[in-house]
Amino acid sequence: MTTLADAEMWRHFHRHCHYDGAFRSFNEAEFVVNVHGGHGPSCLQYLSASAYICGSGDVADHD
Numbered sequence: 001m002t003t004l005a006d007a008e009m010w011r012h013f014h015r016h017c018h019y020d021g022a023f024r025s026f027n028e029a030e031f032v033v034n035v036h037g038g039h040g041p042s043c044l045q046y047l048s049a050s051a052y053i054c055g056s057g058d059v060a061d062h063d
């Protein structure tokens with residue numbers, strides 16, 4: 001479950017597009033994807049969050 005405190009903390013940690021993010025949970029990565037989605041290929045936060053989600057395997061529905 002994502003709390004408001006979690007969201008505020010993640011928003012703070014991941015506020016800079018040009019920093020490569022570190023994620024400790026799937027929810028955190030998903031939050032960053034939502035925040036940084038649409039920023040384009042130069043947004044490292046979006047790229048690293050996407051990679052985390054893809055690499056987690058939790059939601060892999062394809063082979």
Ligand SMILES: [Zn+2]
Binds near residue numbers: 016036039046
């Ligand atoms: Zn961004």
